[in-house]
Amino acid sequence: MKPIVVAPFSNSDIRDWPLGHFQSLIGKLIEARPETVHVVGVPSQSIRARDLVRPFDSTRVVNDCGRVGWEGLTRLVHGAGCVIGNNSGIAHLAAFRGVPTICIFGGAHQRNEWKPIGPNVIVLSRALACSPCGLHTAAACPFGVACLDQIDPETVFDSVQQLLSGFPGRASASA
Amino acid sequence: MAEILSPSTEGPLTSIEAYRDGPLGPYLTAKRLRDLNHAPDALPAEGSQAVLFAPWLLQDIADYRHALRRWFACVEEGGILVVTVPHAFLHDRRAQLPSLLRPGQKRLYTPASLLAEVEEALAPNSYRIRWLGDDDAGYDYGLGRDTPPIGRQDVALVIERIHPPAWSLAVDKIPAEPPPGPIFEPAVTRIERVTAQQPVRKILLLKLDHLGDFIMSVPAIRATRSHFPAAHVTLVVGTWNEALAIETGLADRVVPFDAFSRNPVEDGGLDMVERAEAFAALIDDSFDLAIDLRTFADTRPLLSQVDATHRAGIGSRAMFPFLDIALPVNLDAEQLGYAAIANFESAQFKHHDRTWCEDGAIRFSTDRAPQPRFALTWGPYWRLEPGDYVLRPAIHINSAQGGALAFDVVVDERVCASGAFDVWAADVEFRVEQAGAFEFRLWAVDGRPLPDFDFRGCRLFRKGVPGDLHQSETQSLLVELAAMRLVAGEDQRA
Secondary structure, three states: OOOOEEOOOOOOOHOOOOHHHHHHHHHHHHOOOOEEEEEOOOHHHHHHHHHHHHOOOOOOOOOOOOOOOHHHHHOOOOOEEEEEEOOHHHHHHHHHOOOEEEOOOOOOOOOOOOOOOOOOEEEEEHHHOOOOOOOOOHHHHHOOOHHOOOOHHHHHHHHHHHHOOOOOOOOHHHO | OOOOOOOOOOHEEEEEEEOOOOOOHHOOOOEEEEEOOOOOOOOOOOOEEEEEEOOOHHHOOOHHHHHHHHHHHHHHHHHHHEEEEEHHHHHHHHOOOOOOOOOOOOOOOOOHHHHHHHOOOOHOEEEEEEEEEEEEEOOOOOOOOOOOOOOOOOOEEEEEEOOOOOOOOOOOOOOOOOOOOOOOOOOEEEEEEEEOOOOEEEEEEEEEHHHHHHHHHHHHHHHHHHHOOOOOEEEOOOOHHHHHHHOOOOOEEEEEOOOOOOOOOHHOOOOOOOOOOOOHHHHOEEEEEEEEEOOOOHHHHHOOEEEEEEEEEEEOOOOOOOOOOOEEEHHHHHHHHHEEEEEEHHHHEEEOOEEEEEEOOOOOOOOOOOOOOOEEEEEEEEOOOOOEEEEEEEEOOOOOOOOOOEEEEEEEOOOEEEEOOOOOOOOOOEEEOOEEEEEEEEEEEOOOOOEEEEEEOOOOOOOOOOOOHHHHOOOOOOHHHHHHHOOOOOOHHH
């Protein structure tokens, strides 16, 4: 069974979906689905990755953050049933390689310009008047990065289910 | 807990007595000490133990996070959890599973990997590491790898439970204010699914301008054929280009239609509204893809009437919202001979302390400051090469006050342009003879009141620059863009 890969970090925290939301999503995934979840990232993101995986059964949620090199990471991504990430390199890699990809896209950038492209991608974003802001850090956002905070884990979970079901789907919107 | 705490090994290697003379000895002396080696399934009550000793258990437990968390929960504040595991380099003497001595072992350990599991399992600042190391007391390094090892062969870890501080490591992202709502869309999460495109079977190409224009479009039409080899291509051209279009053999069907007169200078222009109606009556079929290959925008209204799944054209979707595939080429250089080379925000300018910064602007108000007699803003000291330039300042002036705002453009202290704004800030043209640092300054005007103003920066254009794209290249780029959007690449088919 192909694992689910979660890439919760980018190079800028204004592009990162809240870690608590990722944690809720992972909880829903391992409760509802049989796949193993692998959390990936670079060594500098390891401390946050440990916070993310802490509540979960270590046989179901594997912490690969900082533990696999580029070759291992690409192998993991290519072999994944689904990759879930922010507007970051791993989401682009997965989408480009045709791996089913969920991209939780923040409002700092124009999604039409920067979203991952590929044959099987779902991009989730919020329509806020302040987007795109072009800010580089979450601390600079006066709205608590509402563009990502307001994307709830349940909605992302439904999208993962849709993507993994193989149903082609259509562009839509939900609360 | 029975499953995760199943004992895996017994004997002298895991006896608590074997550790008393080593580095763990000082930690194994408390009266309320529970040795899990004897009864691993019977965990004591939470917070009840001064010492909990877990020798050689963790390596056989699949869910190490759960095990460490449960063991640690049994320890009182100030108490310790002592964990030992077989050392990969001393016991197993291997770098990867399986362990030859203990085939059921789930993981191999070094001090680093044991510590990593603890950091994953336990909340930060709920514990402190008091001892971590290799316990090799009496280890015989002279034995061969095939001989069972002799002596201690552990990674050992001592963790003290502490009272957690009131603060956490989380970075609070408390909003200073509620976010602005959506303007044009409902307040929902957009869910956009991109899937493999349906094959493009019918294409409409519009190439409605004149002979030279048609010839310059041949590479783009050929590229359309190449990218969509199975598609039926209808090409609409001016009547003057019909024979040539047929001769190229690039289209399955050529439809003559005059959106313009053959010679607009001699024959005058045609009514584009009337032409659009005639075009709609002529082209009433539906297409998978319709491309307008004219770079100028005047034929885009015709494209807007085509019944097509994808409509592609040059220009932005801000200008032409009906375009599904838009190539927003900046045609200023091609058509007007100048191009934007820099945008300067107000933050890139210095300003006098009688002005202030607010909402991305440098501001001056007669209510807040006396009229100064010196430069109010200056900067950004950006190197310019010799040439002709246009500066477009973003300044809002309160013209009702009837004052004036002086400006000058300086390059290495040579004034290239100067003047005054009173109602609005017009474009400023200037020439740079010698390369140097460019500076735009605002001043008060002698003898006239200084009006309130907001300065938000400026945009700089260079004049006399050659166009970067040939007409032929622009059209080919549009076709390439359509192919990128509608034809899956090799990587995406994998």
